[in-house]
Amino acid sequence: MPIPLPKSLTEGNTNGNATNGNQIGDSPDKKLFEAQQPAPKVPKLKEASNDFIKGESNAFIQSIKEAQQAGERKQDTMVDAAVLAKLEEGFAKLAASDSKSLLKKYLTKEVFDNLKNKVTPTFKSTLLDVIQSGLENHDSGVGIYAPDAESYTVFADLFDPIIEDYHGGFKKTDKHPASNFGDVKSFGNVDPTNEYVISTRVRCGRSMQGYPFNPCLTEAQYKEMEGKVSSTLSGLDGELKGKFYPLTGMEKTVQQQLIDDHFLFKEGDRFLQAANACRYWPSGRGIYHNDAKTFLVWCNEEDHLRIISMQQGGDLGQIYTRLVTAVNEIEKRVPFSHDDRLGFLTFCPTNLGTTIRASVHIKVPKLASNKAKLEEVAAKYNLQVRGTRGEHTEAEGGVYDISNKRRMGLTEYDAVKEMYDGITELIKLEKSL
Secondary structure, X not given: OOOOOOXXXXXXXXXXXXXXXXXXXXXXXXXXXXXXXXXXXXXXXXXXXXXXXXXXXXXXXXXXXXXXXXXXXXXXXXXXXXXHHHHHHHHHHHHHOOOOOHHHHHOOHHHHHHHOOOEOOOOOOEXXXXXXXXXXXXXXXXXXXXXXXXXXXXXHHHHHHHHHHHOOOOOOOOOOOOXXXXXXXXXXXXXXXXXXXXXXXXXXXXOEOOOOXXXXXXXXXXXXXXXXXXXXXXXXXXXXXXXXXXXOOXXXXXXXXXXXXXXXXXXXXXXXXXXXXXXXXXXXXXXXXXXOOOEEEEEOOOOOEEEEEEEEOOEHHHHHHHHHHHHHHHHOOOOEOEEOOOEEOOOOHHHOEOOXXXXXXEEOHHHHOOHHHHHHHHHHOOEEEEEOOEOOOOOEOOEEEEEEOOOOOOOHHXXXXXXXXXXXXXXXXXXXX
């Protein structure tokens, strides 16, 4: 409440002159005194006094607001003590482990201390959100995820060297090239006699503009995204025409059959669970496939969208053409998150850039008996060797899932060509053994 001024300063007397407590009588001295004084303007003095009080009051209120806002900002940028304790404990265990993950390789004590108190501006993600999966799973190959797009900037001291290592030298000063799918007709069949390649798949990941990644999504956002994806895909026609199946309400037998056929993502991946990517399961998750099941879209598994083209045999040209057609059609309807330096943004840093993964299920029994040789050849062509059912699984009957590894610093066409050239060489080597 404003403090009232003395009446002597705020009220005029009956003749309009201000009284100040020092009265001067009706004498010549009084008249001389009054003649020497400027004409009093009581109303303006009153207004000025009130304006001063009002201004001081407003300034005081504003200072309180700014202090409160500063406190809130400080609170928003502070990492909780329990989170810090968990980070310290997890870091110590990781450092003492025999983990071969890129997380352990690049999370030095210096980097850890520099990042442990940081949070992202919008969603307040911490270093724990980034590395929790790798802290809980020492057998991780990489061990980190980006809970939101801002993490790639806030925690760049950790992401940048891991990205450079994984993507074959993509430095923090490098810039991902513009999207270019190239001449889709230039690829042929990598195994025209059908002796080695069981099936071929090309997929890409996409994040929808305006939404964070899985750990920061609300259940309402999951459902909203599912609705947008379902309505968007319902507009596809021709070879891509199909149906969307929400995971919510899907019969278990149908779900398991789709998993066994490599059409549907599996539930309960411990690496994603540790990264808080499986919340509200199965809300907002689903699958779209065309009638022939050669074109699929996964909704809210690891990324917002996984767009997949696949079929039996090794006709990479046909499969790649179908994928490119689908991506171009979907992008007309759904804006994708893209960064000028990193390319298309994804939850896992291994999928940044082109996000393209071109893979084959290939049976190479001779090379399988010499895993070291298989890995040596794969590394030469920037290929990644996985188990039959993908990442974190074992090979069944000598059948491997082999794909291009690099996704950054090259175009979509070049990424697929690395797989094409590498698989061609592996088949040639298998034949020679």
